[in-house]
Amino acid sequence: MIELNNRKYTCPVDVTLGLIGGKWKILILSHLHQFGDRSFSQIRDNLPGVSEKMLIQQLKEMCVSNLVEKKILSAKPYRVEYFLTDFGRTLRPLYEFMSKWGIDYLKQNNIDYLKDQHLYK
Numbered sequence: 001m002i003e004l005n006n007r008k009y010t011c012p013v014d015v016t017l018g019l020i021g022g023k024w025k026i027l028i029l030s031h032l033h034q035f036g037d038r039s040f041s042q043i044r045d046n047l048p049g050v051s052e053k054m055l056i057q058q059l060k061e062m063c064v065s066n067l068v069e070k071k072i073l074s075a076k077p078y079r080v081e082y083f084l085t086d087f088g089r090t091l092r093p094l095y096e097f098m099s100k101w102g103i104d105y106l107k108q109n110n111i112d113y114l115k116d117q118h119l120y121k
Contacts, residue, residue, distance in 0.1 A: 019065050020091065024050055024058045029067060029088060030095040037071070037083040067091070 002009040009015045020026050024047065031046055032038060038046075044055055059082060062068040067088035073079040106113045 019062075019067065020094075022058070024054060025062060026095075026098070028055075028058060028062065029084065029091060030099070032068065032082060032084045033089070033092060033095045037081045039079065039081055043082065062088070 002011070002015060004015060007018065009018060020029060027047055028043060031043060035042075035046075040055070040059075043059075044050060044052065047055070059068060059070070063070055066085055068082050069085050071081045071083065073081060103113060
């Protein structure tokens with residue numbers, strides 16, 4: 001058993017999933033990897049189906065885990081940008097592998113993902 005930050009994990013894979021697991025975190029990280037610094041609304045607009053509450057929660061957790069940082073652009077109106085930390089960028093091979101794997105899977109199933117590229121902002 002591995003104990004870290006008051007949580008118990010079964011193995012290193014469990015630790016990794018604890019940091020990036022769930023439906024939205026890996027998508028947020030991948031989005032920031034692909035597009036760079038993004039505002040909250042830009043991230044939200046690229047993730048159809050995510051609620052504002054869930055997005056806020058996921059971003060806060062990733063800031064605590066040092067995967068993402070928040071830069072305050074202005075106080076009034078309150079504007080922030082999120083970006084990957086150096087530590088968050090170390091997950092680059094994972095984003096790239098998952099993307100390539102997904103593309104290969106779509107091709108095997110005769111799905112042309114390129115026709116829907118306009119969905120990616």
